[in-house]
Amino acid sequence: MFAFAVRRITQAIIVMLVIGLLGFSIKQKIGDPVRDIVGVSVSVAERDALREKLGLNDPFLTQYVRFIKNAVHGDLGMSFFFKRPTLEVILSKAPATLELVFASSLIIILLSIPLGIYTAINPRNLPSRIIMGGSIVGVSIPVFLTAIILIYIFAVELHWLPSYGRGETVNIWGWESGFLTLDGLRHLLLPSIALSSIMLPLFIRLIRSEMMETLETEYVKFAWAKGLSRWRIWFLHAFKNTLLPVITVGGVQLGILIAYTILTETVFQWQGMGFMFLEAVERSDTSLLVAYIIVVGALFVVVNTIVDIIYGLVNPTVRITGRK
Amino acid sequence: MKQWERFKNSYFLHSFKHDWVAIVCFVVLLILILLSILAPVIAPHNPYDTASTDIMNAEMPPSWMEDGNPDFVLGTDIQGRDLLSTMLYGLRLSVMIGCGAVALQAIIGIFIGMISGYMGGKVDAFLMRIADVQLSFSTLMVAIMISAIFQVAFGVGRYEQLAVPLLVLIIGLAEWPQYARTVRASVLGERNKEYVEAARVIGLSPARIRWRHILPNTMSPVLVISTIQVANAVMSEAALSFLGLGMPITKPSLGSLINSGFEYIFSGSWWITLFPGILLVVFVLVINLLGDWLRDVLNPKLYKG
Amino acid sequence: MGHLLEVKDLEVKFALRMGDLTAINGVSFTLDRGERLGLVGESGAGKSVTGFAIINLISKPGYISGGTVIFDGRDLTGLTGEGMRHIRGNLISMIFQDPMMTLNPVLTIGTQMVETLQAHMNISRKAAEKIALEKLRMVQIPSPEKRLQQYPHEFSGGMRQRIVVAIALLADPALIIADEPTTALDVTIQAEIMELLLELCESEGTGLILITHDLAVVSQVTQKIAVMYAGKVVEAGLTEDIIDNPLHPYTQGLIKALPDGRNPGTRLNQIPGVMPSLIDIPPGCSFHPRCTIRGDICRYESPVLREIPGYRNMAACHMLGLKKEPTEKDRAE
Numbered sequence: 001m002f003a004f005a006v007r008r009i010t011q012a013i014i015v016m017l018v019i020g021l022l023g024f025s026i027k028q029k030i031g032d033p034v035r036d037i038v039g040v041s042v043s044v045a046e047r048d049a050l051r052e053k054l055g056l057n058d059p060f061l062t063q064y065v066r067f068i069k070n071a072v073h074g075d076l077g078m079s080f081f082f083k084r085p086t087l088e089v090i091l092s093k094a095p096a097t098l099e100l101v102f103a104s105s106l107i108i109i110l111l112s113i114p115l116g117i118y119t120a121i122n123p124r125n126l127p128s129r130i131i132m133g134g135s136i137v138g139v140s141i142p143v144f145l146t147a148i149i150l151i152y153i154f155a156v157e158l159h160w161l162p163s164y165g166r167g168e169t170v171n172i173w174g175w176e177s178g179f180l181t182l183d184g185l186r187h188l189l190l191p192s193i194a195l196s197s198i199m200l201p202l203f204i205r206l207i208r209s210e211m212m213e214t215l216e217t218e219y220v221k222f223a224w225a226k227g228l229s230r231w232r233i234w235f236l237h238a239f240k241n242t243l244l245p246v247i248t249v250g251g252v253q254l255g256i257l258i259a260y261t262i263l264t265e266t267v268f269q270w271q272g273m274g275f276m277f278l279e280a281v282e283r284s285d286t287s288l289l290v291a292y293i294i295v296v297g298a299l300f301v302v303v304n305t306i307v308d309i310i311y312g313l314v315n316p317t318v319r320i321t322g323r324k
Numbered sequence: 325m326k327q328w329e330r331f332k333n334s335y336f337l338h339s340f341k342h343d344w345v346a347i348v349c350f351v352v353l354l355i356l357i358l359l360s361i362l363a364p365v366i367a368p369h370n371p372y373d374t375a376s377t378d379i380m381n382a383e384m385p386p387s388w389m390e391d392g393n394p395d396f397v398l399g400t401d402i403q404g405r406d407l408l409s410t411m412l413y414g415l416r417l418s419v420m421i422g423c424g425a426v427a428l429q430a431i432i433g434i435f436i437g438m439i440s441g442y443m444g445g446k447v448d449a450f451l452m453r454i455a456d457v458q459l460s461f462s463t464l465m466v467a468i469m470i471s472a473i474f475q476v477a478f479g480v481g482r483y484e485q486l487a488v489p490l491l492v493l494i495i496g497l498a499e500w501p502q503y504a505r506t507v508r509a510s511v512l513g514e515r516n517k518e519y520v521e522a523a524r525v526i527g528l529s530p531a532r533i534r535w536r537h538i539l540p541n542t543m544s545p546v547l548v549i550s551t552i553q554v555a556n557a558v559m560s561e562a563a564l565s566f567l568g569l570g571m572p573i574t575k576p577s578l579g580s581l582i583n584s585g586f587e588y589i590f591s592g593s594w595w596i597t598l599f600p601g602i603l604l605v606v607f608v609l610v611i612n613l614l615g616d617w618l619r620d621v622l623n624p625k626l627y628k629g
Numbered sequence: 630m631g632h633l634l635e636v637k638d639l640e641v642k643f644a645l646r647m648g649d650l651t652a653i654n655g656v657s658f659t660l661d662r663g664e665r666l667g668l669v670g671e672s673g674a675g676k677s678v679t680g681f682a683i684i685n686l687i688s689k690p691g692y693i694s695g696g697t698v699i700f701d702g703r704d705l706t707g708l709t710g711e712g713m714r715h716i717r718g719n720l721i722s723m724i725f726q727d728p729m730m731t732l733n734p735v736l737t738i739g740t741q742m743v744e745t746l747q748a749h750m751n752i753s754r755k756a757a758e759k760i761a762l763e764k765l766r767m768v769q770i771p772s773p774e775k776r777l778q779q780y781p782h783e784f785s786g787g788m789r790q791r792i793v794v795a796i797a798l799l800a801d802p803a804l805i806i807a808d809e810p811t812t813a814l815d816v817t818i819q820a821e822i823m824e825l826l827l828e829l830c831e832s833e834g835t836g837l838i839l840i841t842h843d844l845a846v847v848s849q850v851t852q853k854i855a856v857m858y859a860g861k862v863v864e865a866g867l868t869e870d871i872i873d874n875p876l877h878p879y880t881q882g883l884i885k886a887l888p889d890g891r892n893p894g895t896r897l898n899q900i901p902g903v904m905p906s907l908i909d910i911p912p913g914c915s916f917h918p919r920c921t922i923r924g925d926i927c928r929y930e931s932p933v934l935r936e937i938p939g940y941r942n943m944a945a946c947h948m949l950g951l952k953k954e955p956t957e958k959d960r961a962e
Contacts, residue, residue: 015457030477136616140609142559142579144566145601148586152597156590163590216688218730224686225725226745226796227718240735252460259465263563267586278567281472289476293469297461304460 004312012305017068019297023290024067027077028060030286076291081283086291090273094295095175096166097272100264101257103192108200116207120215121234132208135201143260147194147267154190162187164269191268195260199253206249210242217241244311251307255300339621346617349610356607360416367409368397372575386595399595402584403573410576411600415607417577421491422557426550428496429557433503434539434546440504441511442534452508455501467498467560471569484572491570495557506549510542544622551615555608562604578604631702633803633836634660634683639696641675641682643907650907652678652691653860657934660853662803665830665837667847667868669883670857671904676840679857680806683838684717701803719749722797724807724826728789728814732781738792739777745799764795768825787818794826804836811846823850844883848872856880859905859915862934866942876937876944878920914947922948 051057058066070076076086119128155163167187169176178184214220215238223237262274269275273292280288340346359366370376384393384400386407393400398407440451458466471494475483483490514520515538523533564570565579573584578600585596637657643650653675660666668676681687683698685705698705705716717723725731733741742761746752752760758777765773768791781789790810797805807826811819827850830837839851847854848868855865856879864877875881882900902919905911911918917927924947932945939950 011453026473030473136612137605137609140555140612141605142562142566142608144563144586145582145597145605148582148589148597148601152589152594156592218725218727219733221686221688222723222725222731222793223733225684225717225723226748227714227716228744228748229714232744232748237733237736241733244735255460256462256465259462259468262468262567266567277472281475281569284476286476289472296465300461300465 005309008305008308012301015301016298019294019301020068020071021064023294023297024064026293027067027286027290028063071294076294077287079280079285079288079291081280081285081288086288087295089276089288090291090295092176093271093273093276095177096270097258097261097265097274099178099188100191100195100261100270100272103188104195104199104257107192107196108203111196112200112203112207116204117211117234117239119204120208120211123212131204135204138197138201141197142263143194143198144263144267146197147191147264150190150194151267161190163190166271191264191270194267195257195264198260199257202253203246203250207242207246210245211238214238214241247307248311251310252304255303258296258299336621340617343617345613349613349617352606353610353614356415356603356610357419359412360419363409363412363416367406367412368395369406369409371405371410371413385593398599401581401596402588402593407596407599410581411578411603414571414576414578414581414600415603417488417571417575418558418561418579418604418607421488421495421561421577422554424488424492425495425499425557425561426553428492429498429500429553430503430546430550432496432500434507434542436500437504437507437542438511438534438539441508442515442530442538448508451504455504458498459501459505463498463502463556464560464563467494467564468567468569470494470497471564475569484574487571487575491561491564494564495560498560499553499556502549502553503546506545507542510545511538514538514541548615548619548622551611551618555611555615558604558608558611632659632699633662633664633701635697635699636679636683637697637699639679639682639698640694641678641687641691642694644690644692649694651694651860651910652907653682653857655696656855656857656860656862657696658853658855658862658865660804660836660838663830663834663836664853665827665839665851667851667854668838668840668857669842669844669847669854671842673859673904673906674857675860676842676857677808680723680808680838680840683806684721684723685713686717686723715749718745718796718802719800720802721804721806722800722802724790724793724797724805724810726809726813728786728793731793732789734781737778737780738784742777742792742796742799745796749800760799761795764798765792767798767829768792768795770795786814787822790814790818790822791825794822794829798829798833798835801833802835804838805830806838806840808840809842810839812841819846826850844872844887856883859910860907861915861945863916863946864942864944865934870941874940874942876940876942876949877916877946878922878948879916880944882919914945924948 056063074087078084079086079089082089115131119131122128151163154161165187166176166178167183168181169178169184170180171177172180178188220233220238223233228237258274261270261272262277264270265272265274266278273296277289277292279285280292340350364370384396384404385391386397386399389399396406396408398411401407401410436451436455440448471490474490474494478486478490520533520537523537528537561570561577562579562582565577566583568580568583571577571580573580576584581600582597582604585593585598585600589597636659639653639656640651641653643652656675656679658666668679670676678687678691682693683700683705685693685698685708687693693706696706700716700721705713708716732738739758739761742764743754743757746757746760747754761777762773765776770776770788770791776784781792784792794810797807805826810826811822814822823846826837829835837851839847841847851868853866854868854871855862856871856877857863858879864871864875864880871880872884875884879900882898885898886900900919905915905918912931913929914920914923914927914932917923920927926947930947932947934943934945937944937950
């Protein structure tokens, strides 16, 4: 298990170095750190002096190594627009995005597991057909369209829920949380439903197909032959085996939610990282753009690595091979 | 002629004829594709012709509503263009970009998948690791990143001019791993079969074995994912356009139309968003349903009884 | 007291898109307490389906379409849900073919044993573990205390089948149905497991239905044999009668196909042709296309299992017990 974890973490570090290289190349090609610092109204000579001072005339590799060193110390450059360190800007926006992802994951997990199991156990009855039919319609509706429809119905027509922003937030140790106020939760509801709408059908289908496969296995048949209760067979014998593939695929998919936050945040003007990223693109704020790529990249890599390690913990076969 | 006979008696056609969902989807898809090809002929107005549009007509509701104008069946968009015509042209763009992107990713993916599956060893491990990492970042994220970088690099004006080929490139680059993995898996399955062994024994060159013998046998999984990938590409294009990283509003795709309509939804102009939205969803839905059906038919594993 | 198990005219069908497919058609046999019966036949003859039908565990789209399974005076085919659950693993246990697939990979052996006991009796985990240990000792698993904490993949195939046998024995069932329990194992281990099973059935007084294609194994383990062909019992009787004096031409063929220890080096005899698949069972006697003694009646009338005058075996064949007519075979000889 330990060797397995070390191998996965090494891989994660390599991937991060590659992402760093990509981010760095982008900065080299299209960014202008001098402009980021002093703006455009400075003479050419002064700019050149600053270039030299910043080491921008050094060989590519030297600069890359410096870039990585800085990154490890949390320095991802200055944002041209905000005039603040990019990492600081991103971290101030992160709670909004993470809370949104968390709320959506909660909706997805709470709904997909019972629905997936139900449709696997009763593959042919009417409710299952409706759920499965609904799920294929669900994957065919883009997130932003779901979001717009939700806003139109619940905000514009019915006036039940707010249509944009995070509402009232509470600051706990620097984390702006919308979970603790009623207003914050009301603002969270529509965005998190919209965000979960794309992944929920995928999860239901994933759990259903894995569960159906497990229900056909010999060990489940043997469990029936042992006279166990149906609940024990479904939820322990079958579901525990379904869990392994669902965790691997599912963990990655929840990471993918981050990509969809860009769409959801745009529609709901949710002040998170995705919204900030699009603004950075519009303002050609290269440093912030690259910093976002690196931070999100790191987030993906961390999630994937953790998922792999959890998989190793749940799956006894991986555990034993890791021990050797 | 003989092949036609064989097709007529095939299990494929038989199960198609007995599945009304597949038939309906196929017909709808055919109609939508025809509409998109024939858009310049059948659209009542030309949305790209700025001279014929009148900003005074902007935000006109559909013709059956109060204030509707029979000239504009589904109403007009924010620039006073006929919504139906703009949607048809938008669908045309979405289909073009979708198919182009799928063709590109298929070329990249099949090539890498073949090499990976046939070479094995380190080359395989390396290429598949790249594919895995890229997939774990989600294709949408990669597409958004690449398009953001392109937009900053080219500048908004130039990006908008080149939007169609750039979107094909972006979506193609973002989604190739799907193909590579599928092709690799079936190459691995085929590589050790007797006919490949036989071809090797009679001394055919490895390249010939690869492209003439193995590749054709990997085609049915490729066909299955191709349908789904077209739907995915259209969705990606719509998402990028919605974010303002795709087609500009002067040459709107369905995504950019929805985006432009969204700003006016609070003032009650729901149709600019709703109609393109419905068209997009129907198009993607029929492809997804056909893809599902195709997977059921072409996957013998499900028919073990 | 009646029989422990009486299967009568059991019929199982599979509901397929093209219509129902009859997998077993009118199977009957009886078993007394502590008695051992061999269900013999080629694969596809319906042996396994019969075994699963007894505890009503046929996977969809199969279903029992007729007949009765009387166990201890109760008809099992009429039981639903909870009633059937109480029978399975408690009064009737099953042993599956492939021990690599039978045990749940993510649960420890201990859990899989304890849950079986807890499903049938009100018993604490501690007490259940004690019984589990006792059974593991009976199947000769070394250091069973440690083994309870382990997962299936930490055992070899033979060990796993021992554990499956131990699970089958947990609730002291009256009957064990063993479906090809040694086919998936190495030849050297096959004999060990078979011997163990026989020993335990004898010492515990457990009834056994041994489903196998291997007549040699059956002849050493069981007291009675029922030979199945294409979903029907074609011959039934005491083991020694069937081995020494088979009546049905199919059984005769099977026995001739066994390697003969007395004349090593001779060619094995094969029954010509193959068993028909369930989709196209021939009319009349389903064996007639391969039969050497067939008459005209065999082509259109299906024979029933009946007593043959002068013999102790029952057989389903039109041509037996008739006045001896010269057959194709006799002429050839």
